[in-house]
Amino acid sequence: MSESTPNGERQPRTGKSLKAQQRRQEILQIAMDTFAARGYTGASLQEIADRAGVTQAGVLHYFRTKAHLLTSVLALRDETDIEQLGTERPRGLAFLRHLVDTVRHNTERQGIVRLYAVLAAESVIDGHPAQDYFRERYEGLRAMVTEALAEACELGETRPDLNLKDAANAIIAVMDGLQVQWLLAPDSVDMTAATDRVITALLADLTGKPT
Incomplete structure (x- = not known):
């Protein structure tokens, strides 16, 4: 099931359980490795799904599109930089x-x-x-x-x-x-x-x- 944003766009339901959060992070890490190895154009959702042990629909349950998965990976990368730099x-x-x-x-x-x-x-x-x-x-x-x-x-x-x-x-x-x-x-x-x-x-x- 999806949820609507204020502008009407359908967002995937990620779930709030610890298991769902862990699975989302696992997919992100696998996507990060795959994009790093093959680039965005060379990597496929099917490959990422196979490595994560889920279907493509399972990946899209957490990330509505391949592009959304990419931007989420980049956001995760930025979080690591922010943690390193600190607050000031x-x-x-x-x-x-x-x-x-x-x-x-x-x-x-x-x-x-x-x-x-x-x-x-x-x-x-x-x-x-x-x-x-x-x-x-x-x-x-x-x-x-x-x-x-x-x-x-x-x-x-x-x-x-x-x-x-x-x-x-x-x-x-x-x-x-x-x-x-x-x-x-x-x-x-x-x-x-x-x-x-x-x-x-x-x-x-x-x-x-x-x-």
Whole structure:
């Protein structure tokens, strides 16, 4: 049975029992692994259902469409990031150092990193259901890093005559690019050390002195 939202859309009934909640989480985790391995277009509901030990109708009982399953997987990924960051992020240049810690943490969760890299690249396809998610995510990341750099200027940690958006774009590009290299050759690429090296060099440029 489905329930209606205020706009009239039919939503699947997920159930409130502990068993139903556990099954929903199991499907989410399996979908996360499957999307990470095959991308959204390469993964099928049938494969996810088979791995979860349910029918396609069983999957759709919890997630009304494949696209809804994808957005739920991405929401689960964001929850893990929020838990890591905590209620308050570091300010100024301390936030850039926090990014190195984030990369170090990501080396311990290869599946989530693969999911992000695969779907981010795939989302440039016209009509991809995750396109808006990644467009908004990158806008949010740029704003967050730019804000931290602006805070650094206010705190006297950096010179004020900087193009903060360019610096923010460069940091994000380095982090995402290293993820792809690390996924392809984890034994050859130390993305924590590489990120630290780049951010250290950037800080030296931002402050006008060795860091």
